[in-house]
Amino acid sequence: MYILGISYGFVATVVLLKDGKIIACASEERFNGIKNYxxxxxxxxxxxxxxxxxKGKDLDLVTTPYTNLPPSHFSLDKKKNPQDKSLLSRLFLVGGIVRKIFRVARYYFPNTLRPPGQISYRIVVKLLSNYYSKNQKKQISDYLKIPASKIxxxxxxxxxxxxAYHSSSYxxxxxxxxxxxxxxxxxxxxxxxxxxxxxxxLSTTPREHSIGYIYGHVTKFLGMKPHEHEYKVMGLAxxxxxxxxxxxxxxxxNFIDFDKDDPLKFVTKRNAQDFDIFLRKNFLEVRFDNLAGGFQRLxxxxxxxxxxxxxxKTKINTVILSGGVFMNIKVNQVVASLPKVKRLFxxxxxxxxxxxxxxxxLGYLMLKKNKNTLPIEPISHLFWGPSFSDKEILGKLKSIKKKVSYKKVKEVEGVTAKLLSKSKIVANLSGRMEFGARALGNRSILANPSDPETIKVINEQIKSRDFWMPFAPTILAERQKDYLVNPKNIDSPYMMMGFNTTKLAQKExxxxxxxxxGTCRPQILDQSFNPRYYKIIKEFEKLTGIGAVLNTSFNIHGFPIVxxxxxxxxxxLSSGLEYxxxxxYLITKK
Known part of the structure; x- marks a missing residue:
């Protein structure tokens, strides 16, 4: 049974499920080079x-994760989305100008204008969503040559x-x-x-009380891109x-509270989408790091x-987190520290x-009801993207031999480790590409984590990162107690949580x-998760005594991971990378 999941919107992504197991998954940005496409x-x-x-005809079902498709998921930029040329979409943009005016009025008269504003927004979005959803379904149907009834x-x-639940081991x-x-x-x-x-x-919170929107407004207020640079606000705090x-x-x-009748429902004093007005009225003269710190605490x-x-309320101590706000690894660290949370994914x-x-x-579970099919398999890695053979690599290298020198090496892990031990910075491409925002070793730039000079080199010559942003380590699982404060032994193979660190970590x-x-966002690495990457770090440990490497994503500023x-x-070739x-194959520049 094959099911194709398609997510439009920010970081548009596709996954293929076979009998309850992911066999391929990748985001469009990696193929077209447009970050967050x-x-x-x-x-x-x-x-x-x-x-x-x-082929498309072999699919049992195609699924999408919206019943009311937000119009913001379509762009009038013909390079990004040539399908969207409709009068309706242009009218929506005009309506957006009217909505901005209404937002200002609603901010000053929240009790009077907030209820009708919410109702009118839902009506308009529902009408537009019906149009866009039909358009989307037709586009998928036409491209895959399948009936719309399969979507x-x-x-x-x-x-x-x-x-999140079915991906977890719980x-x-x-x-x-x-x-x-x-x-x-x-x-x-x-x-x-x-x-x-x-x-x-148990509980739902309407969009107008969104913590995510509040944090996004803070991101924009600080001169950064909402939906993309929230992690920089967290790093600044x-x-x-x-x-x-x-x-x-x-x-x-007191801007965010909980509903009196439903204590699991967030309530904001004003519509969260109007929060930019609140920021301008109250924080124009507040220093950027102080603002970031205050809202991160909030x-x-x-x-x-x-x-x-x-x-x-539930007496359930196994907790699972999902949704974009939980990309905030310091929030996740706070959740992990709660005494009554015993297991966390x-x-x-x-x-x-x-x-x-x-x-x-969800599509698989729907089709499974009346069939003898396998259960959904928890994820054990994220390596679902393309891989490239030595033959393909050699062909590409030969085509640019005037620009690079290269050689095939037998013990590539040992050679990489030796370079790292000499504080050389090495970009690595191996195996299937990892899915998601974090590089997990197969599309990574690696460095010696004990040498602070590597930070300057990577920031200035390779990635053009903001000076305040930290890097992250990959730590061998058997060495995590040497470096991390992790009393609950929470697993962290995907760099999704912050940890306090030991004195040894602050040295090595x-x-x-x-x-x-002094906190970090580690990838705790078991050998079975990525044997090749594990061997590089193990060889590095033999040379230096350090059971970790610095790991940052292999990309240059403004572009997705390679x-x-x-x-x-x-x-x-376009950066200061030496290796x-x-x-x-080990490659250097001529």
Missing amino acids: NGFPQKAIDYCLFEAGI VSFDHHLSHATC NQDKALVFTLDGEGDGECATVNIFEGIKHRV PYAKASEVDKVYSKIK VEVKIKEWVEKAVK IMPSCADETGAIGSSY IKAALHPSD LGTEEALKAF LVMEN
Whole structure:
């Protein structure tokens, strides 16, 4: 049984499920080079079908993770989305101008204008959504040459929750599943109980009370891109002085509360989409790091309280997190620290891209009802993208031999480790490409984590990163106790959680820690997860005594993580990288 899950919108993504197991998954941005691409993921569809050796006609079902498709998921930019030329879409943009005027009025008269504003928005979006959903379904149907009856849409937050629960190793146990994002299908947060194939929604929060939108407004207010640079706000927060953070927090701590009748439902004093007005009125003269620190504390405090309330109410101590707000690894660290949370799973790359996975799971469960099919298999890795053979790599190298020198080496892991031990920076491309926002060793830039000079080199010569942003380590599983404070032994193979660190870490892997608070976002690596990558670090450990490396994604500023040989060589030649390893080839510049 083949099911194709397709997520339009930010970081458009496609997944192919075979008998309940993911066999291919990739985001369109990797193929077209447009970071966070928003639109029809044609090349990702082609890749997934090619990987399985099937065609559209062989699919049992195609799924999408929205029942009311947000118009923002379509662009008038013909390069991004040539399908969208309609008068209706242009009228929506005109309506957006009217809506901006209404937002200002609603901010000053919230009790009068907020209710009718919510109702009118839902009506307009429903009408537009019907049009866009039909357009989307036709586009998929035409491209795959399948009847429209094979295309099914599922609720956005249910897709998030189902994705996280069934991807976890707890997917036969009773678990509390939280979803939290900007919005999807009119909601921004849900609390759910899952047990096997059974599922119950305990609470939902409407979009107008969205913590995700509030954090997005802060991101934009600080001069960064919402939906993309929220992680930079989180990274900036620890630099602020506690006393200054207190001042900001005291002004905003009551902006988000909980509903009196439903204590698991968030309530904001004003519509979260109007929060930019609040920021301009109150924080124009507040320093950027202090603002980041205050709002980071706000989301940590409120989400902590939210999870505590749900655990106390249900007496369930297995907690699962999904949705874009849970890309905030410091929030996740706070949730992990709660005494009553005994087991925790955070869906890797849990923003909208994993909606494709969740909707495919829901489609599989729907078709499974009357058939003897296998259960959904928990994920054990994220290596679902393309791979490239030595033969393909050699062919590409020969075509640019005037620009590079290369040689095939027998013990490539040992050679890589030796370069790292000499504080050389090495880009690595090997095996199948990892899915998601985090590089997990197969499309990574690696460095010596004990050498702070590597930070400057990577920032200035390779990636053009903001100076305040920390790097992250990959730590051998057997060495995690040497470097991490992890009393609950929470697994972290996907870089989805922050940890406090030991004194030894602050000596041996200081280049991979946050410079201000000494925390880190580690990938804890078991040998079975990625044997080749594990061997590189093990060989590095033999040479240096350090059981970790600095790991950052293999891409240059403004571009997605590299797909394969062509993208890797382009990034290599256009940056200050000195060494590139592609499978068994070591490459340098002439």
